Amino acid sequence: MKTIPIIVDCDPGIDDTIALLTAFVSPELDILGITPVCGNQPLGRTVLNALQVCELGGRPDIPVYPGCFRPMLREPIHGQFHGKTGLGNTTLPDPVKTAEEMSAVDFLIEALSLASAKGEPVTLCCLGPMTNLAVALRIKPQIADGIGRVVMMGGAYREPGNRTMTSEFNVLADPHAAHVVFSSGIPIVALALDATHQVMLKPEHVTAFSRVGGRISHALGELMAFWDRNDVARYGSRGGPLHDPLVIAYILAPHLFGTTRARIFVEYESELCMGQTIADWYGKSGLEPNAEIVTRVDAQGVIDFFLDRLSRYAEKVPA
Ligand code: RIB
Ligand code: CA
Numbered sequence: 001m002k003t004i005p006i007i008v009d010c011d012p013g014i015d016d017t018i019a020l021l022t023a024f025v026s027p028e029l030d031i032l033g034i035t036p037v038c039g040n041q042p043l044g045r046t047v048l049n050a051l052q053v054c055e056l057g058g059r060p061d062i063p064v065y066p067g068c069f070r071p072m073l074r075e076p077i078h079g080q081f082h083g084k085t086g087l088g089n090t091t092l093p094d095p096v097k098t099a100e101e102m103s104a105v106d107f108l109i110e111a112l113s114l115a116s117a118k119g120e121p122v123t124l125c126c127l128g129p130m131t132n133l134a135v136a137l138r139i140k141p142q143i144a145d146g147i148g149r150v151v152m153m154g155g156a157y158r159e160p161g162n163r164t165m166t167s168e169f170n171v172l173a174d175p176h177a178a179h180v181v182f183s184s185g186i187p188i189v190a191l192a193l194d195a196t197h198q199v200m201l202k203p204e205h206v207t208a209f210s211r212v213g214g215r216i217s218h219a220l221g222e223l224m225a226f227w228d229r230n231d232v233a234r235y236g237s238r239g240g241p242l243h244d245p246l247v248i249a250y251i252l253a254p255h256l257f258g259t260t261r262a263r264i265f266v267e268y269e270s271e272l273c274m275g276q277t278i279a280d281w282y283g284k285s286g287l288e289p290n291a292e293i294v295t296r297v298d299a300q301g302v303i304d305f306f307l308d309r310l311s312r313y314a315e316k317v318p319a
Contacts, residue, residue, distance in 0.1 A: 007108065010126075011128030013039070019248045022245055032122065033107055035067045065099065065103060077172070088225075109139060121146055123147075129177060157277060176268050182290065190264060200299075229241075263283075
């Protein structure tokens with residue numbers, strides 16, 4: 001089977017963890033590396049969490065490259081729904097695995113330059129603030145030729161923000177990085193709150209996931225239960241929106257999603273609307289579309305997809 005080369009840029013993070021665990025057990029994906037960044041948690045913690053999740057998922061083989069320890073310009077902000085450590089109240093063993101000496105930025109430059117030379121473009125899965133990719137692009141813009149597409153969780157187009165009135169956390173945390181990526185010419189698939197709020201991980205789903213079997217069952221059930229916002233007025237139901245995992249689902253099951261092409265922009269100067277993402281749906285900017293914005297999601301299909309994938313741990317990575 002021809003595999004899809006990916007790099008997972010992330011800030012674990014409970015939903016980042018679900019995305020990683022799904023990717024680990026999907027043979028269609030060739031995970032070249034994981035590049036944690038300052039986001040939900042400070043960098044030291046997102047690196048540690050990534051190492052622990054690699055071991056939880058039975059994938060200590062995947063290299064973890066420490067990324068940027070703060071956004072390009074703004075002061076760091078951190079996640080509010082991931083608990084003190086970024087992994088809810090789940091305690092994972094201290095990892096035997098260690099992070100690579102090479103930085104995430106150097107790894108991105110090396111790996112994407114090679115991908116360009118070989119004509120085998122990589123899919124960049126961006127699950128957190130896009131600082132690592134933006135800095136790499138600023139050092140060597142030609143690496144864009146080694147990126148087939150950026151599939152990113154971030155932004156809010158017709159939805160209000162989740163961290164401020166206008167802005168979603170990943171883009172708000174580093175709007176300058178988002179601007180570098182949005183203006184790079186690299187094709188973007190944008191899984192914004194418009195998409196992720198269509199898929200709520202409800203308590204009944206959590207019960208099903210906690211029974212998938214294998215070594216991840218207990219931790220997965222704990223992490224997913226912690227993710228419940230319990231805010232029916234805001235989300236229309238119990239549960240938490242499945243943000244980052246939709247990036248992996250989109251790559252592996254694109255038939256579950258519908259998109260609309262548009263040019264996307266980000267506000268990085270206004271304090272009131274800092275990090276707001278704007279879609280030019282009707283060509284008013286005169287600029288060519290640069291993104292497929294996911295506007296439709298088969299929510300039940302996505303839940304079924306994750307149940308199928310994560311159930312594979314029962315035989316592949318037994319307890
Ligand atoms: O707004 C949702 C995003 O912010 C997700 O990536 C979540 O992990 C947090 O980083
Ligand atoms: Ca994230």
